[in-house]
Amino acid sequence: MELDEDSMRLIDQFGVSLIDPDEIKNTKVNEITFFRRGVIFGHQGLDLIIKAINEKKPWAVMSGIKPSGSFHIGSFMTASEIIALQKIGARAYYCIADIESWEDNGITFEESINDTVDNLADVLALGLDIKRAYIWRQSEEDIVKKTPYIISKFITTNMMKGIYGDKSFGMYMANLVQVGDILLPQIKDEPMPTIVPVGIDQAPHLRLTRDLTKKYSEKFFLPAASFHFLLAGLDGSPKMSKRYPNSYFTFNEPIKSIKKKIMNAFTGGRDTVQEQREKGGIPEICMVLKLEYFLFVEDDKYIADCYKKCKAGELLCGDHKNKCVEIVTKFIEEHKKKKEKLIDTAREILNL
Structure with a gap:
């Protein structure tokens, strides 16, 4: 995987270090x-985390979700990282970034409640250990609501414009609430x-x-901070976006819809079966x-085998898609069953 020009610019501008596989x-x-x-692929301050692990000292992982819709692939990636770090x-x-949801999407706190509960149930179903977790809604957490007033004396409007562009004052406040988070x-x-x-894309906010x-x-x-690659759209579009419905799927979608999107996904396949067998596919863009x-x-090993067989022309796109559909739909079906049992738990945690 390679970083694009915009990513490299942000890396240089905001002092992000690339991760050396040998060092970790x-x-x-x-x-x-x-x-x-x-x-x-990149980090700021990862050495502090590794040192805390080695010295058996307390350390934390912090992230969240904006309750503005169903749990999707991007939500899944971040939640999986949190859970993996919790496990070590x-x-x-x-x-639960409901203040940001209001400022960015115009969704009131009351309107966001259903997504809030639903999203949290998804995270619990993925394996977040609530005994070793603290979960909050921005609109109900005094610490994060007070933080903007404490830190705002060190910030000017021009500073905020330089980082976030010309936004409403409410969006600037929402970003300061995230500092509190x-x-x-x-x-x-x-x-x-x-x-x-x-x-x-969040490097400027981490710098602030x-x-x-x-x-x-x-x-x-x-x-x-740890910085991850963002998946491009399943349909080959530059990124997953609600503007391109076939570029992503949510965990609440019917299995039939998820299957269709994977079967129509962009691959590195050749124009014909014969050409693919002769020249091999291009797994790097699949x-x-x-x-x-x-x-x-x-x-x-599964990943390495798929890559090798695709390159050699032994794995055809249709066969690979069918296998991927089997893997993904099995995961989603099992996830939905777990989630259904955790809706009430999510409500209890959030006092809703």
Whole structure:
């Protein structure tokens, strides 16, 4: 996988370090598929996390979801990273960004409740351990609502425009609330290294948060971040987007719809079966393989075999799609059963 020009610009501009596979090879984080496969390609402050793990000291992972629709592939990636980090020792902190949902999408707090419960049930079904997690709604958490007032004395309107562009004042406030989200583990509990899994497009926001952290408290650790590649659209569009319905699927979609989208996914196949057998496919651009590589297959041997057989012309796109459909739909069906049993638990956690 290669980084595009915009990503490289953000890496250079905001001081993101690329991850060297050799440097993490013998660490606990390398047990996580996203790190081992290079899906997470960059970081800020990962050394603090590794040090805390090695010294058996407290550390945290913080992220969340904007309750503006059904749980989708992008939500799945971030939630999976949080759960994987929790499994190797992190305290998990999960935010329901309903203030952002209001400012960005015009969804009131009351209107977002159904998605809030539904989204959280999805995360619980994926395996988040609620005994070692703190979960909050922005609109109900005093810590994050107070933070903008504490840190705003260090910020000017021009600074916010420089980072986020010309936005409404409400969006600027929502971004400062997110600073509170990231600092919450240290404000609420104790100073400790905290990692935030994000896409590279969030590098400017992490820079702002890191710049403001020491102004909030000299005792705090600078928040760390891991940066992951973003999946392109299943249909070959540059990114997954609601504007392109065939570019992604949600976990609430009918299985038939998910199957259809995978069967129509963009691949690196040749024009004819004969040509593919003779020349081999181009797995590097195949969205079916990327869907498995990023999210749905943990078996490295399976991924390597698919890549090799595609290159050799031994694996045809139709056969690969059928196998991927089998893997994904089985996962989604089992997930839905688990989720259904956890709706009430999600409501209890959120006091809804």
